[in-house]
Amino acid sequence: MNKRLVDIGLKKLEICKQGEGQPVVVIELGMGSSMDEWSHIVDEISQDTTVLIYHRAGYGISTIDSNDDRRTENIVEDLNTLLDKEDISEKIIIVGHSFGGFCGQHYLTKYPDRIKGLILIDSTPLENYKIEKLKKQLKVINTKYNINNMIEKWNELSMKTDEKLKDEVSHQIFNNKLDNLSEKEQSKLEFLSKPTLYKVMRNEFNNLFESRKKSLEIENQLNIPLKVLVRDGNLEIDNLVNNGIPVEEATRLEDLVQELLKEQVNISMRGEIIEAKGCRHNIYIDNPKLVVNTIRSVINEVAER
Template identity: 45%
Template sequence: MNSKLIDIGTTKLEVYTYGKKGPVVVIETGMGSSFYDWNIIASKLSEKTRVLMYHREGYGNSQLTQEPCTSKRIAENLNLLLEKEKINEPIIIVGHSFGGLCALHFTKLYPAKMAGLVLVDSSPVEIYKIEELKRTLPSIQSKYPTINTLLRFKNYGDLKQHEIVTQVNPKLSPKQLEFTDKIQDKIKEFLTNPNLYRAEASEFENMIDSGKEIEKLNELLNIPMKVLGRDGEIEIANLTNAGILENEAIIFEDLIQKLNRSKTAYSDKGEFILVKGAGHNIHLERPDIVIKAIEELLE
């Protein structure tokens, strides 16, 4: 799996493509996630179409600049990448988690370049509502204070790669351990790059403002859109197993479920799909559902 580094003018981005013909499907990964996690999905889709996977600034071999990693900058960089690759026809973007926020921002900025959108348990535009709720839920606020997440990213970003290997020792998930040894090695290398954590810190720090920026672009979209939402029961169980009070876990997840379902209102052709049996990482736990949703937009 050999990628290439493309100079788009504002930065250099690592890109990998699957397939030779058909519409282009772009994968926008979640925060802190590599495109290697999408290898199975991309390989299957390439039987019918082309797939472009890339790493945002600071991810993988992509260059990290001093510019804030906002969803607007990420969307603008993706547009420059498409122009550089001479991809002029409308595309389908698949965005997971924070990548969904970036995918939506791109769609709002460049609607004429879109053929379809798939949001895979995407971060909500109204992230500030989640932060406001967290402050009213003591066990969640105590266990997962937002400032600690930001400080952790910044601290990791200050380490050398060998220090991340020994001090942080990032672990692969059970699903990632099912990948080939070569892909596992690529993910381990990805997770020990200090630039990844510097980029994450910037994305995380600017996430609420990114969401508010998208809220201002409130025009109704006119493209097919699939919104894949996680199984709330699984996420509630994950929180309670981590020590969160059950009533708080239910309140917290209920808001996320509500915000997930509301995303269909972005387009007059929006459809919500609840993915039973899958938590936040739907693309790893139920890749078949993600593939089916994308293939339906290709028809």
């Protein structure tokens, strides 16, 4: 991927802009994800139109303002400024995975006139706090997947040096076999070996729960193409059970997740739910062809109007 830095004022964002034409497809990454994971999809879609994918502040080599607490409002403004800097004035299609879908929905509420299509890939729902509230009521899940423990782990990683992080990542992911890493694997190692990444993830995660206080809603049902890709709930339940979670707890949790994921279809009168059978949360990795075909279907749909 041909990456470069774009100065948006108090920080610089690492981006890849590939292809030509309209509409511009903007990919908003999930928490802790690298744009390299999307390279195949970017290559495919850029054959049809312009694709812009970027690392949020603190990801990759994107810089971060020391006073920036990574609230979703700040992420939305960063993206809007980036679009202006890249002279993208026409309406865009946003593709958001996980937390990136959460950010995409926030962008939609702030700048509805700048979006002509939206694709949510197992997106964090705006009412994600309901999921976390239920987790606290489920004894084994609350013990095994405690939010505070995860945040504390990220806080611990954020205070390590680059070299210590690289040692830890190389041991956990690559079994210390660093001599034969591919270019993509080397890039992944570098991406995961920056303490700033974990500081930013911690802040994004904390502010994710703060958003519940804002009661953010789409005021009026929109009339744009909307595709909501939803993971295979049975696979998620099986995975939890295989990791020691009782079937009843796993089913209660996934039932609520599925309900909230599918409710997102109501954002637009032209919404469609696509169940990604055989896929877990990272649908873009498990079935990239489905993601490519879905993006192309929205491109075609907006071209016809």
